């Protein structure tokens with residue numbers, strides 16, 4: 001397999017030609033159940049008729065005009081996201097990492113225009129993932145990802161996750177805010193206790209810091225709430241979105257309260273493509289579906305069904321599945337054998353799902369799955385567990 005694509009990914013030798021709902025098809029017609037969803041992107045599955053209609057309708061009108069002019073679809077999307085959240089303003093970009101850059105800039109600018117330009121540092125957490133551009137990478141703080149790319153962007157202080165004393169110690173005269181994913185997705189689906197989020201909110205209020213939630217993976221219905229912070233009742237000052245926001249069309253966003261956003265005046269930030277008519281047309285169609293009556297309730301019910309079946313699998317395959325973690329349909333199976341073996345075993349069962357940190361297999365089904373997909377997934381995981389249990393069984397007769 002030779003390719004001129006820069007080899008930064010260890011890709012699986014598998015290509016899909018088309019998708020429909022929760023299913024992906026190869027050029028030879030082989031069908032796979034998609035529990036990757038483009039890494040939590042295709043929340044409405046593949047080839048959703050309303051998304052296709054929104055995209056093609058807009059494609060016949062106008063694709064791109066730049067942000068020098070009003071984009072009515074973007075205004076509507078911002079209105080809807082703000083009406084449904086704590087936020088007063090939204091900025092649209094094209095990816096998660098760009099949303100993070102914007103959120104970091106907003107937090108720093110807030111203090112600068114409040115007469116505290118010395119406050120620019122952000123506290124982040126071990127095991128976090130915030131993206132691959134230089135500031136987002138410094139916020140991520142993963143040594144493996146930073147290695148060889150020169151000095152990390154200054155201004156991030158990483159502390160252990162779920163350790164409020166460590167956070168208190170890290171707060172200093174230069175601290176601007178605290179940044180956390182309410183569920184650490186790439187870090188292994190670690191659900192941050194709501195009590196910890198509440199304690200962070202209190203610390204921010206005490207010290208005049210901004211609380212930033214990275215909801216790039218958790219946002220837009222994945223957890224059974226439109227935004228996962230709503231499950232905790234803890235509101236941030238700034239929030240980032242991307243992945244599911246466009247249902248597969250690239251779009252990201254950072255949102256803030258009027259107070260947090262007060263420094264972001266004309267000229268302070270920009271993006272050529274951000275919030276272009278095609279992207280916002282699709283994102284508005286995604287919101288139509290996810291915010292429709294009963295949709296999120298349905299996600300909760302599917303979560304319960306799947307969770308119950310996964311708990312049974314864990315009981316039956318204790319030598320393979322160590323723990324089931326989830327917030328809604330952001331699900332992690334912490335495994336005993338190496339997660340890479342499970343990813344391969346599932347693919348052999350015609351199901352795709354990605355790995356995460358902490359030896360966790362992530363299950364990220366499209367939110368539109370039904371009973372057929374749940375049953376298929378449970379059977380596939382069951383058989384993959386049997387295979388791994390056999391492969392790792394201690395040799396018979398061993399002393």
Ligand SMILES: *Cc1c(COP(=O)(O)O)cnc(C)c1O
Nearest residue numbers: 095096097129130131214216217
């Ligand atoms: C995927 C992800 C990002 C980065 O998004 P990109 O679109 O890949 O730049 C940032 N934060 C979290 C929590 C993510 O899951």
